[in-house]
Each structure stands twice: as C-alpha cells, then as structure tokens.
Amino acid sequence: MVKAVKPAPKAKAIKQIAIYGKGGIGKSTTTSNISAALADLGHKVMQFGCDPKADSTNTLRDGAYIPTILELLKEKGKVDAREAIYEGYRGVYCVEAGGPSPGVGCAGRGIITAVQLLKQQKIFEELDLDYVIYDVLGDVVCGGFAVPIREGIAQHVFTVTSSDFMAIYAANNLFKGIQKYSNSGGALLGGVIANSVSSGYQKAIVDDFVARTKTQVLQYVPRSITVTQSELAGKTTIEAAPNSEQAKVYRELAKRIEAHEKSTAPSPLEAQDLRAWATAWSDQILAVERGEVRSAGAQI
Ligand SMILES: Nc1ncnc2c1ncn2[C@@H]1O[C@H](COP(=O)(O)OP(=O)(O)OP(=O)(O)O)[C@@H](O)[C@H]1O
Ligand SMILES: [Mg+2]
CATH class of the missing domain: 4.10.910 (30s ribosomal protein s13; domain 2)
Known part of the structure; x- marks a missing residue:
C-alpha cells in the first residue's frame, strides 16, 4: 500500500499501454519484464492487471499476490485507491483490478470500476506516472475486455502472439476490435510482440501475418529456460537474470516501447x-x- 503524496505541480503526458493476447501466451510475463525494464530506465511505471485471476504483477513482488480493487470494494464499500497499490521491483506500482466470482458478472465492468477509482482519486497525477501498462485477459470476444480500447483508457495496444494459429486468430480478433473503435477515439495498435518465436519458419509466419494486417513486429522474444527459472523464483527475468540474453531482449523491447509514438488502425483479415x-x-x-x-x- 502506498502513502498519499502531494500532487505533482504539473500533470505530464502519461503513456497508457494495453497488452492483449490469447490466454497463456505470455502477456503477464512480457508485461512485467517491460515494466521492470522501464523502471530500470528511470521511469515511473504502474502495471495494472485486468485479469480476474489477479496474477499479473506477482513476479514484480517476489511471487506475492496483492488484494484486488474489487475485493477491497466488496469488503469495505469505500476504498482509498492507495490501499490497492503496492510497490514492486524498482518502485513499479502494482495494481490488480480483480474480477467477479467465477461464472458471475462481467469482468469488463470490473476493469471500468477499478480504473475509475484511480482516476477519480487522481492517482496517476499524484504518483507522477510516466507509464500505465494494462495487462488484459482475452481476445475481445467479450465486449468487457474491449474496455481499455473502447473507453479510451489506453492509447496504444500491443498484442503478444506466437506463430500458433490460435494465437494469431486471437490477435486478428483483437485487430477487429481495434478497427471497430478506431474512428471514435479508441486505442490504436502499436504492434505485435512475437513471443516464443525461435525458428525461422515461426518468424516467417508472424512476419507474413503482420505484413498482411498492416502492422509491425516490435520484438521477437525467444522461448527461454531463463524465463522459466525466473518465474519459479517469483521474479521477472530483468530482476533474476539481468545479464542474460533474454533480459537483453526484454530491455530492447522496453526501449522500443519508450520510443514508440504513433499507433495505427490495423487491417484484420476476414475469416x-x-x-x-x-x-x-x-x-x-x-x-x-x-x-x-x-x-x-x-x-x-
Ligand atoms: N518467452 C518465454 N520463454 C519461456 N517461458 C515463457 C515465455 N513467455 C511466457 N512463458 C511462460 O508461459 C507461461 C504463461 O505465461 P503468462 O502467465 O505470462 O501468460 P498470460 O498470457 O499472461 O496468461 P493468462 O492468459 O493466463 O493471463 C508462464 O509459465 C511463463 O513463464
Ligand atoms: Mg496473465
């Protein structure tokens, strides 16, 4: 839980990024390594887990889980947003939106409630953030998960995909969601993070997909035992193995996100x-x- 601090004198532009992708594809792992690498570069970062599983931020906190905003709201009715913000690696602010009980309610509403709570209490300005990174479950089959795109919560969307067809299918669905809201102030696409892409043909498949949908690959992230080892230690690769090749890949990715300015509407493929x-x-x-x-x- 963080303490209240005086608001920063002048609000600066906060880069708000949403990371999407098929279930289990590596969103939380990639997001946490990006957050850690951006923090190492001196940025003030908040990682905002939008998954009812509430497991987005634990490798930033030695494997520890934190209470979610929805849990706190259910318990107390009224919540000081600072109670839901926990500091992790290099001061990364960790938040988990949480979700309804399995099988009940809409997780999308949970995301809106959680974001509204932080916005109403002017937390982003108070913490003088440079980045808010939303780690979002799903591939926009449910409208609720389109919330960060639709409601203008994020400006840039990145998707994590491998060369597996179902991961690409999910990315293409996401592109349809982005395209749908692109003329009404929705978030636009920054590009694709190709995860677990090691061989030449895997790279060629992802390259061909991005060419056809008029986007770009921001980084190729190989499958690596270093990631497995770091996760088992409850840490990001940036923290557990800072001198590894894999950490270098994540640091380059973070630098590309830092330099990224212009997102665009993708051209999804018809079924x-x-x-x-x-x-x-x-x-x-x-x-x-x-x-x-x-x-x-x-x-x-
Ligand atoms: N590049 C990689 N090399 C090795 N293992 C990886 C890599 N990327 C992800 N993993 C592993 O894959 C598993 C799933 O990753 P992660 O939890 O980040 O996926 P996710 O997309 O957030 O899943 P969910 O949809 O359940 O939230 C984890 O055990 C993680 O360590
Ligand atoms: Mg996850």
Whole structure:
C-alpha cells in the first residue's frame, strides 16, 4: 500500500499501454519484464492487471499476490485507491483490478470500476506516472475486455502472439476490435510482440501475418529456460537474470516501447482470408518437410 503524496505541480503526458493476447501466451510475463525494464530506465511505471485471476504483477513482488480493487470494494464499500497499490521491483506500482466470482458478472465492468477509482482519486497525477501498462485477459470476444480500447483508457495496444494459429486468430480478433473503435477515439495498435518465436519458419509466419494486417513486429522474444527459472523464483527475468540474453531482449523491447509514438488502425483479415492464409502456410511447411522447397520463409 502506498502513502498519499502531494500532487505533482504539473500533470505530464502519461503513456497508457494495453497488452492483449490469447490466454497463456505470455502477456503477464512480457508485461512485467517491460515494466521492470522501464523502471530500470528511470521511469515511473504502474502495471495494472485486468485479469480476474489477479496474477499479473506477482513476479514484480517476489511471487506475492496483492488484494484486488474489487475485493477491497466488496469488503469495505469505500476504498482509498492507495490501499490497492503496492510497490514492486524498482518502485513499479502494482495494481490488480480483480474480477467477479467465477461464472458471475462481467469482468469488463470490473476493469471500468477499478480504473475509475484511480482516476477519480487522481492517482496517476499524484504518483507522477510516466507509464500505465494494462495487462488484459482475452481476445475481445467479450465486449468487457474491449474496455481499455473502447473507453479510451489506453492509447496504444500491443498484442503478444506466437506463430500458433490460435494465437494469431486471437490477435486478428483483437485487430477487429481495434478497427471497430478506431474512428471514435479508441486505442490504436502499436504492434505485435512475437513471443516464443525461435525458428525461422515461426518468424516467417508472424512476419507474413503482420505484413498482411498492416502492422509491425516490435520484438521477437525467444522461448527461454531463463524465463522459466525466473518465474519459479517469483521474479521477472530483468530482476533474476539481468545479464542474460533474454533480459537483453526484454530491455530492447522496453526501449522500443519508450520510443514508440504513433499507433495505427490495423487491417484484420476476414475469416475466410485468414483460413486461406493458414492453409497456404500449412502447405508451405509440408513442402519444406518433403524437401520440395528450400525455405518456409519463401513467398506464398
Ligand atoms: N518467452 C518465454 N520463454 C519461456 N517461458 C515463457 C515465455 N513467455 C511466457 N512463458 C511462460 O508461459 C507461461 C504463461 O505465461 P503468462 O502467465 O505470462 O501468460 P498470460 O498470457 O499472461 O496468461 P493468462 O492468459 O493466463 O493471463 C508462464 O509459465 C511463463 O513463464
Ligand atoms: Mg496473465
């Protein structure tokens, strides 16, 4: 829990970023490493977990879980937002929105309630934040999870995907959500973070998808045992293995997010075009395996 401090004399522009992606794809891991790396660069960062599981921020806090805003509201009725903010690695402010009991209510409403609480109490200004990073569950199949995009809560959206079809399918759905709200002040797309992308053909699949949907890859993050080891120690890779190759990858990613200014509306593929695209890649990989063509990275 953080103490009240005097508001900063003049509010500065806060960069608000939302990280989306298919379940289990690596959103919280990537987000926490970005937060840690931005904090190392001297920025004031808040990581805002928007997942009812409330497990976004624990590697910033030695594996410890924190009470969620919705839990506190349920318990007390009225909450000083500072009670829900906990400091983690290098002073990163950790918040978990929480969610309704499983099977009851809308998690999207929980996100709005939690963000409104912090905004009403002018917490972002008081903490003089440079970045708020929302770690959001889901691929916008439920309108609730579109809240950070739709309500103008975030300015830039990044999506974490691998080269697996279902992860790309989720990213494409997210692009549809962004495109839908792009003319009414919704958040725009900054790009794709390619996670667990190690081989040439995995890279080629993601590269082709971003080219077709008119976006970009911000960073390729390999699958790494260092991430597993760090997570088991309850830490981000930035904290547990600062000199590792993987930490270097996350630091470069954070620098690219720092430098990123202009997000755009993506061009999602229609369902039948996405299917045809996937089939073409399937044929391509098969042809490579049979030795009929040399590289899966070739044009299709
Ligand atoms: N680059 C990587 N290398 C190795 N392991 C990884 C990598 N990225 C993520 N993981 C592992 O994958 C698992 C899922 O990651 P994470 O919890 O970040 O996913 P998520 O998208 O936030 O999931 P959820 O949708 O459940 O919130 C974790 O155990 C994490 O350590
Ligand atoms: Mg997560």
